[in-house]
Amino acid sequence: METKSPNNPQERPTPATNGRASVEDNKLLIKATKKEDIEWIQQLLKKGADVNFQDEEWGWSPLHNAVQSGNEDIVNLLLNHGAEPCLRKRNGATPFILAGIAGNVKVLQLLLPKVADVNECDVHGFTAFMEASVYGRVEALRFLYNNGAKVNLHRKTKQDQEKIRKGGATALMDAAEEGHVDVVRILLHEMGADVNARDNMGRNALTYALMNSDDEKVKAITRLLLDCKVDVSVRGQGRKTPLILAVEKKNLGLVQMLLEQKHIEINDTDNEGKTALYLAVELKLKEIAQLLCHKGARTDCGDLLAIARRNYDHDLAKFLCQHGAIEDFHPPAQDWKPQSSRWGEALKHLHRIYRPMIGKLKIFMDEEYKIADTSEGGIYLGFYEDQEVAVKLFYEGSTRGQNEVSLLQSNRTNSNVVTFYGSENYKGSLYVCLALCEHTLEKHLADHRGEAVQNKEDEFARNVLSSLFKAVEELHLSGYTHQDLQPQNMLIDSKNGAWLADFDKCIKWTGDPQEIERDLEALGRLVLYVVKQGDIPFERLKDLRTEELIQRSPDEETRDLIHHLFFPGDNVKAHLSGLLGHPFFWSWASRYRTLRNVGNESDIKTRNANGRILQRLQPQTSELSTSFAQWTTKIDKFVMKTMNKSCKNGNVYQDTVGDLLRFIRNLGEHIYDKRNKKKEENLF
Structure with missing residues (x-):
């Protein structure tokens, strides 16, 4: 193979005779590999230059440089002299990972037998396979895949980066962003890449594809992804949907392609409450705006007429008018103030932005507005008839969701059960709207742990448990049992009022005493949990025998109350009615x-x-x-x-x-x- 010579022949060292080398020789070895001068490299190695020497600034070694240039002879020479293929630069990249960037299959073949893990990654989570995808190295990609590279591996980045939701991308996302059409096709059709994998921000390959500036490449990759049923409802930066991103690219063909998809949400908004139609009008994209209207986009998403007129587009304003645009649009009041202190900022944002109404409900299912995760759909902030609410999501037809609504409707007079405002059904989802509280009992006690009540009257514990007992008592008397009493299902409002919630596991009482006894025993554990200010985890209390629970009680009243809950006697249905007069509840x-x-x-x-x-x-x-x-x-x-x-x-x-x-x-x-x-x- 032809090699390059140094520009200055005087830089060449004379052949060594003593086998020793200086730091300067080590630096010259790196220089020689950059210049691909194999003869000079041999002389330096013979003199004793350190084959694994790394420069101080970025940690490049001779092998890193040889791999970068793709010189197989030099790579082989260095390996034979003990070069380490897993030596890491400052960013954690090894020569093997760099070989993925260079894309030279013969170099990869030389390095692979000396590498412990084909999926090794740098500090940002990039593997050789990912790098081959980023740089469009098709043959290297196939070689690595055939030798065990994981196609759907998510990028694992540094912990501080993960905290701000960086990382998590896959090779498919990289190829889509870089516009490598052939690589995307190979990943999808030959290697089984997961088309709906998401990074730590929730973005998929379609979102990444729309970041590329080449419209033709974007359209080609988008078509490949759509053919593989990519999710078109994901969101990118600023919570923009693929449709919104396509409008921002001012690409009519791309917008048409997305609007053909069955599950496209044409009226979804970004973080600023802007829909695809709003942006089209704002960006003076008449054809796209008309297409969106013809496909059913709502025109009550902002002051569209004013924007069109401000842009001196009379025809578009007239068209929007014909499709129901509001002449006197009034945005939400800027000085509106929320009732909730904990959720105040998110509520102000949600109140300000446009969202298409779901019946009487305004909601945006975004992380900014999420209250909690659930087994089926999560709990989000919302407005129901302009009232601040917590919205619990279920899939349509969910037995748990139906149980929740049924019980809440039949227990509207139960003053200690969380207030039920109403429910909505939309596109396969059930939205259950409840009074918005500040914390769960578990979170409240965790936040106030250490605030001693020693030698003071614990009014909070007495009031919370009194409310809980009354709620469960009314539940039992109305013919239901809760079956899931725990600290997460008790809500605390801004005035420390307590409310029973989460009725999706509720059952109609069949007459079996054990159904009510399970509620009573859970109440017994909750009594000790609250009195002890949550110091003993509720899950641990479940593992304790009744005698142990009673022994851990701090006073006679608590011990006696717990005893009565675990040994209720025969009349279990009305048992709580008598216990509400127990001395535990006396001030x-x-x-x-x-x-x-x-x-x-x-x-x-x-x-x-x-x-x-x-x-x-x-x-x-x-x-x-x-x-x-x-x-x-x-x-x-x-x-x-x-x-x-x-x-x-x-x-x-x-x-x-x-x-x-x-x-x-x-x-x-x-x-x-x-x-x-x-x-x-x-x-x-």
Whole structure:
């Protein structure tokens, strides 16, 4: 093979005799490979130059340079002298990956036996196969495919890049973007490339194809992709659909091609709320605008008439008028303010942009407006009759979706169930519109974890669980069971109000007690979950035995409530009605009033040890009585001293249940006396 000589013969070193080489010789070896001077390379290697030396700036080695130039003889020479084919440049590219770019099959054949993985990639996720696709190297592409290269491998990039949704592209997307028609055809028809694979931004090969500037190549590749049933509803940068991108390219033929597709969404909008028709009018594309109108594009997508007139296109304005364009179009008010604080910014954007209405519903199924994922279709922000809503999606005919709507419609009077506004059916999807809340119970507790309620009344736990009990009680009394009670299905609004949601697993009660008992047991776990502020994951609580749940309860009221939920007795349907009066749900003020009333009984005031009340309240010897043991030492010393002075005949308060009740009663009766003002201040 003919090789090039250095421009300056004096740069050639003389043949080495001692087998040693300097750093300068190493640099000269890289220079020699760039110049493809095989004789000079041999001299430097004989002198001892490091065959795997890399330059400081970008990490190029002699083998990297030889592969880039495609010189098979030099590649073979370097390999025979120990050159490493997996040595990485600063960007992680190996000589083998560079060989995919160069496209020299003979070089690839030399390197492949020395490479551990044909799918090795650089730091940006590019493999040799992907590089061959990017540069249109057909023969290299076939060689790599026949030797195990993965056709549908998604590009794995750096973690910080993934966080901003970079990466994830495939070889097909690369070829489509670069306009390599033959490569796209080979990938689709010979290698089985996935035509609907998506990158981390959700784009597919069609979106990439529309990025190319050569209209003829774009049309050829688009036709190949459409013939393979590519999804025409995907979105590119700015959430633009392929149809919108085709309009922006001002290509009538491409627009026609896309409009022929069965599942094209002609009225879809981009992030700015612009439809394909709006853009066509804005870009003065009369033929495309007329074609879109003939194909059924809606003309209420903005002030189209004003735009056409501003462009001095009277004919287009007249045409739009004939197709229903609104003369006095009024865009949404700019000063509109959302009710929700958490979802406020997204709601303002959704309110501002144009979206074709689905009945009474305005929705845009985009990540910006997604609230949560579900097993069937996700939950999105929306407006139903101008009311902010959460929209739960199901496929049309979904049993779960039908269950949800059926139960919500029949439980509209249940004041503790999330408000149901209505539902819409459109193109195979069911949209269930519900009151928009700020967080799930799980998220709320996670956000407030560590905000201790020690020595304070936990009103949030009591109110949330009270609402939950009432919601489930009404559900049971109306003949339904929830079957999926968990923290994600309890919603918290901006005022910390709690609402039961997610009824897609609900069933009509058949009379089997176990159906209701499953709800009651789930409530028992939720009680401990809420009282513990979510410190114990709900999934872990499911694995605990009943005895363990009860033991983990922080106080007697919680223990007793959970016990009643796991052991409901015979009347399971109405069981929750009785539990709503349980002391767990009493406020501290109501607990105090109850104890004060008991302390006012004559047996307590007279210290009648044989009285019925004291007999029932006195702890058994087998029970722990730590709640009442030495209670006098737990009261403020000044208050205790003052109260003892009030006792007749020096009969001071003792560490008994009866005396504790007397103390509470007497404190309540006399705390507001003027002479007890200091007592009041010390106590509160």
